[in-house]
Amino acid sequence: MNAETGTGLALELRGVSKRFGALAALSDIHLQVRPGERRAVLGSNGAGKTTLFNCITGDFPPSSGAIRFFGEDVTTFPAQERIRRGLRRTYQISLLFTGLSVLDNVYLACRGVSRGRFSFRRPRASDALMQTAEELVTTVHLQEVRNTLVSDLSYGQQRQLEIAMALSGAPRFILFDEPAAGLSPTERRELIAILTGLPGHVGYIIIEHDMDVALRVSERVTMMHNGRIFKEGKPAEIEDDPEVQALYLGGATHG
Numbered sequence: 001m002n003a004e005t006g007t008g009l010a011l012e013l014r015g016v017s018k019r020f021g022a023l024a025a026l027s028d029i030h031l032q033v034r035p036g037e038r039r040a041v042l043g044s045n046g047a048g049k050t051t052l053f054n055c056i057t058g059d060f061p062p063s064s065g066a067i068r069f070f071g072e073d074v075t076t077f078p079a080q081e082r083i084r085r086g087l088r089r090t091y092q093i094s095l096l097f098t099g100l101s102v103l104d105n106v107y108l109a110c111r112g113v114s115r116g117r118f119s120f121r122r123p124r125a126s127d128a129l130m131q132t133a134e135e136l137v138t139t140v141h142l143q144e145v146r147n148t149l150v151s152d153l154s155y156g157q158q159r160q161l162e163i164a165m166a167l168s169g170a171p172r173f174i175l176f177d178e179p180a181a182g183l184s185p186t187e188r189r190e191l192i193a194i195l196t197g198l199p200g201h202v203g204y205i206i207i208e209h210d211m212d213v214a215l216r217v218s219e220r221v222t223m224m225h226n227g228r229i230f231k232e233g234k235p236a237e238i239e240d241d242p243e244v245q246a247l248y249l250g251g252a253t254h255g
């Protein structure tokens, strides 16, 4: 339990709102996520999911409200300070070095996090960070293509590699932005296996349009609509909820 707040939460949003001019992208969001918890955030296009991530990561500040990360008020902290405290994020767009191998990409991510900068010094096999990189490559099921150039990977393998990058530097919490987008059914199954197999202490929030993936990899689901939290519950409760079915399943268009 955290001494400062007594809440013991990994992430807490208190009354977070975000306006873009006249548009309220987020309105009075209250969210509580426990350490190690796996949470899915669902909602149709424009519901405010990406804006929620941007406020949590510090890509931009909320217009009002407070954000606590493991008890510490990080509302005004720059993104880099949140990364230093163990927060990671994946993006819908790829941020990989396509001319380097799988292993080198993860190794550089590990070095970047451990030393606060990237270095292109040739790694030594005995390097402890290289060992960590090897383990992360295995965690995301890419050990058989560890020496393959990223440009030669399938799209699904590139998304798996992005998960390994997010795992570098021993994060405490990860925000996954639509990791299943564009994946084949086989690749989706692989993704589900990877996410459910992550170390238990690593909590995450996953934004996902694919209801099947979202419900399988989460313990709790938050539904958003028009910048507000519309419903929260266990995956089975959300799946069976008639309002959710009417709003989301009936009206969702894939983004």
Ligand SMILES: Nc1ncnc2c1ncn2[C@@H]1O[C@H](COP(=O)(O)OP(=O)(O)OP(=O)(O)O)[C@@H](O)[C@H]1O
Pocket (backbone or CB within 6 Å): 020, 023, 024, 025, 043, 044, 045, 046, 047, 048, 049, 050, 051, 052, 255
């Ligand atoms: N930088 C911005 N400037 C102005 N409006 C924005 C900005 N970012 C998001 N919005 C608006 O805020 C609202 C919420 O957008 P957001 O991208 O958070 O929704 P989303 O749930 O992630 O949608 P999608 O599923 O399509 O990614 C939308 O109306 C969007 O147009």
